[in-house]
Amino acid sequence: MTTFEIEPGRLFVGGQWREAADGARTEVVDPSRGAVVTTVAEAGAADVDAAVRAAREAFDSGTWSGLSGRERGRILHRVAELIRENADELARLESLDVGKPISLCHAVDITNAANDYEHFAALAHSLDGAVRDTPMNALAYTRREPIGVVAAITPFNFPLILAGSKIGPALAAGNTVVHKPADETPLSALRMARLLQEAGVPDGVVNVVTGSGPVAGEALLRHRGIDKVAFTGSTAIGRHVAAVAGEALKPVTMELGGNAAHVVFEDADLEKAVGAIIKAFVFNTGQFCMGGPRLLVARPVYSTLLGILGDAVPGVPVGDPRNPETVVGPMAGEKHRKKVEEYVDLARKEGGRIVCGGERLDLDGGYYYRPTVIADLSNDSRVIQEEIFGPVLTVQPFDTEEEAIELANSTPYGLASGIQTQNLARAHRIADRLQAGIVWINDWAMLDPAVPFGGVKDSGFGREYGPEALAAYTKVKSVVVSLD
Ligand code: NAP
Numbered sequence: 001m002t003t004f005e006i007e008p009g010r011l012f013v014g015g016q017w018r019e020a021a022d023g024a025r026t027e028v029v030d031p032s033r034g035a036v037v038t039t040v041a042e043a044g045a046a047d048v049d050a051a052v053r054a055a056r057e058a059f060d061s062g063t064w065s066g067l068s069g070r071e072r073g074r075i076l077h078r079v080a081e082l083i084r085e086n087a088d089e090l091a092r093l094e095s096l097d098v099g100k101p102i103s104l105c106h107a108v109d110i111t112n113a114a115n116d117y118e119h120f121a122a123l124a125h126s127l128d129g130a131v132r133d134t135p136m137n138a139l140a141y142t143r144r145e146p147i148g149v150v151a152a153i154t155p156f157n158f159p160l161i162l163a164g165s166k167i168g169p170a171l172a173a174g175n176t177v178v179h180k181p182a183d184e185t186p187l188s189a190l191r192m193a194r195l196l197q198e199a200g201v202p203d204g205v206v207n208v209v210t211g212s213g214p215v216a217g218e219a220l221l222r223h224r225g226i227d228k229v230a231f232t233g234s235t236a237i238g239r240h241v242a243a244v245a246g247e248a249l250k251p252v253t254m255e256l257g258g259n260a261a262h263v264v265f266e267d268a269d270l271e272k273a274v275g276a277i278i279k280a281f282v283f284n285t286g287q288f289c290m291g292g293p294r295l296l297v298a299r300p301v302y303s304t305l306l307g308i309l310g311d312a313v314p315g316v317p318v319g320d321p322r323n324p325e326t327v328v329g330p331m332a333g334e335k336h337r338k339k340v341e342e343y344v345d346l347a348r349k350e351g352g353r354i355v356c357g358g359e360r361l362d363l364d365g366g367y368y369y370r371p372t373v374i375a376d377l378s379n380d381s382r383v384i385q386e387e388i389f390g391p392v393l394t395v396q397p398f399d400t401e402e403e404a405i406e407l408a409n410s411t412p413y414g415l416a417s418g419i420q421t422q423n424l425a426r427a428h429r430i431a432d433r434l435q436a437g438i439v440w441i442n443d444w445a446m447l448d449p450a451v452p453f454g455g456v457k458d459s460g461f462g463r464e465y466g467p468e469a470l471a472a473y474t475k476v477k478s479v480v481v482s483l484d
Contacts, residue, residue, distance in 0.1 A: 009040040011047055011210065012193040014054035015203025021046040026183060026211070031099035031330040032321050034365040040186050043211035048178070048219040051207040055149040055176040056225045058204030065146050065174035069124040076121035076171060078199035083114040086195060090188060094160055097185040099330040099367065100284060101321045112447070113160045116465070119449035120168035123470050127173060132478075139481040144474040146174035147251065148227030151220045153213075153241070154189075155233040156182035156332050157287040162255075163189055165464045166230040167196075167206060173473040178207045178226070180217050182233075184333055186210040213237065226250060228473070232289075235387075235413075235458045253462030253472050255289070256455055257387045258415030261408035262292035262444065263398075263430065266300040268420035272442070274308055277393070280418065280444040282316055282328050282371050286391035287336065290416040290453070292444055293388060295395045296407050302397040306375055309395070310355045313371050318361055328391060330366040337367045340390030343383050344372060347394075352377040355395070385411050401430065409435045414456035418444050437463070 009025075010017040019025075024042040029035065043051075059065060064072070083090060090113075091105035100109065129142035152166035159181055170177050181189035193208045209216050221229060221244050229245045231238055232255035245252045262280055264273055280292030297305050321329035331337045337360060344358050357372030371391040377384055384394050398404045408417060417436035421427050431439040437454045440446055447453070452466035462472050 009038055009190065011041045011043055011051070012190065012206075012208040013047070013051045014057075014207065015197060020044055020211070028097065028187060029184075029333070030096050031332050032364060032366040034334070034367065037096060038187075040190065040210045042183075043180075043209040043216040045215070045219040047211070048209055048216055048223060051178045051209050052149060052220070052223045052225040054204040054207050055178050058202060059146075059148055059176040063202040064171070064176060064205045067174075069127050069172070072172060072174065073121040073124035075200045076117050076124060076168065079196055079201070080114045080117040080121065082195045082199055083110060083117065086191075090160065090191060093187045093191055095321045095329075097187045098156065098159065098332050099321055101323075101326040101329045103324050103326070104284070109158065109160050112449075113164045116161065116164045116449045117168050119465070120172040120470070123169070123467060124172035126467075127470070127474065129476075136480070137483045139483060141479055143477045143479065144173070144471075145477055147473060147475050148175060149225055150175045150177045150473065151223070151226045151229045152177055152179040153217055153220065153229070153231045153233065154179070154181050156185045157284060157289070159185045160188040160192065162232050163192060165469070166232075167192075169464075169469040169473045170230070171201065171205065173470055175228070175473055176205045178209060178220060180209050180211065180220055183210065183212045221245065222248075224248075228252070231255065235460075238460060251472075253454075253464070254460035255462070255464060256415075256458060256460035257389075257413060258289040258291070258455065258459050259294060259385070259387045259411045259413040260290065260292045260416040260418065260436065261294045261296050261434075262418040263296045263404050263408055263420065264298060264301065264305060265404075265419070265421040265423070265426065266298040267422045268301070269422060269442070270301060270305060270308065273420040274305075274312060276418070276420065276442070276444040277309065278313060278316060278371075281393040282391050283445060285328050285331050285369070286340075287332060287389055288445075290438070290445060292416070292418055293393055294384060294408075294411075295393055296398050296404050297395060298404070299397045299399050302395075306355060306373075306395055309373050309393070313356050313373055316371055318368060318370060319363060328371060330368045331390060332367070334367050336390065337369050340369050340388060340392060343386075343388045343390070343392065344374070347374045347377060347381070347383045350377055350381045350383065352381070352383065352394075357391070379407060379410060387413065401426070405430060405433050409433075412458040415459035416440070416453075
């Protein structure tokens with residue numbers, strides 16, 4: 001049993017809490033025990049319609065878009081403060097929902113979510129246009145205006161952060177939002193609805209509809225009252241979302257799957273690199289779009305590094321997310337663990353050598369899987385080419401820089417990438433040629449709201465964070481004033 005209250009588990013529409021129109025509810029499971037902890041309302045099309053109408057009304061009324069950027073920024077600053085003031089509760093909710101170690105929730109999810117809102121609060125002040133020099137006898141200037149009602153659809157792995165990475169810039173720019181969190185992990189979205197209201201975000205400006213992708217997500221996506229879709233999730237669903245939005249000529253941002261390569265050269269500081277390599281594939285139990293599940297190692301240090309990993313990875317603490325010593329918690333659901341098992345079985349069939357791990361960990365009925373290192377697979381193996389989204393690292397040797405680049409760029413994805421080398425010129429040379437939205441050098445997952453991120457190729461398009469994010473939530477209007 002949880003020792004704190006989870007409430008209210010209803011839909012948040014127009015500033016009011018309500019049950020789904022047909023009374024449907026869905027269960028929320030604690031992945032560390034495989035036990036139902038609560039239920040939340042399951043939205044249908046009628047509920048989504050009500051949420052979009054509330055968001056439209058709020059947008060048209062100007063209660064939010066009519067505020068100055070400075071006033072919106074002040075309220076978003078308050079949101080950041082409230083996240084920090086409620087850090088313990090939010091961390092426990094996120095841990096309970098996703099299975100993340102509670103220490104990770106504090107250090108990453110809560111800290112980043114608060115920093116992100118603060119970042120967008122500051123950007124709200126800088127929504128300026130430009131004066132353009134023309135040969136006309138006219139004053140020509142641009143204005144950046146909000147787009148309208150934003151549909152924010154988010155995945156299960158970083159619920160709080162990925163909701164904030166959409167709601168933050170959407171609100172900073174003056175839009176209103178309907179948020180559909182993943183049906184597996186809805187709890188922090190509901191808690192945030194309360195905090196946003198408490199911070200002073202007017203009713204109807206942010207609405208939360210919990211429910212399934214095929215029903216609530218689809219209804220939201222297809223609703224004619226939506227002006228923009230901000231989606232984070234798998235490439236498969238992203239393709240569908242982009243196609244539907246494209247047909248309706250709605251702008252979209254697409255943050256999709258990843259399968260990053262982590263390239264280690266023979267001149268790397270191996271002792272330091274090992275920490276980054278392990279972090280890159282076990283962080284969030286490998287359920288990390290920007291994780292580094294493909295390790296490419298220069299042949300001279302290949303055996304040494306594989307030996308170090310074989311010794312170090314079994315020592316990574318896996319277990320109860322409530323234990324502050326835990327580094328790797330359970331996977332977020334049994335379906336995710338099954339998927340990992342299928343890929344590891346496939347690796348065995350394809351001649352892969354399991355260096356360590358390769359099995360589930362039976363603990364308290366939770367969905368645990370041991371961090372796993374696999375060598376000796378060929379590059380065309382599905383285990384290397386596809387996104388596993390679990391604590392699995394494949395290791396491949398390379399002989400030349402050219403081969404490293406070719407292997408790194410050989411999957412359909414292009415979200416993140418990493419290089420370990422002491423050679424500065426090589427680091428920049430390789431970074432230039434890696435097909436990825438972000439490249440880390442000599443560490444992994446260095447993230448900050450000032451630094452834009454997003455994908456290329458099948459990892460999507462558009463950028464979250466930085467001023468780039470704000471631009472994606474505005475439309476530009478040109479005004480030309482005759483001076484005759
Ligand atoms: P997913 O299955 O694609 O789901 C993402 C969201 O889309 C969920 O809210 C889902 O609802 C909803 N959805 C499903 N079908 C829909 C439909 N027909 N119409 C509208 N919405 C629909 O992804 P996931 O398994 O939750 O998350 C893991 C994936 O997200 C991985 O591929 C990962 O790489 C990617 N990801 C990318 C980033 C990034 O920044 N690029 C960040 C995090 C995760 P339900 O939950 O109800 O199915």
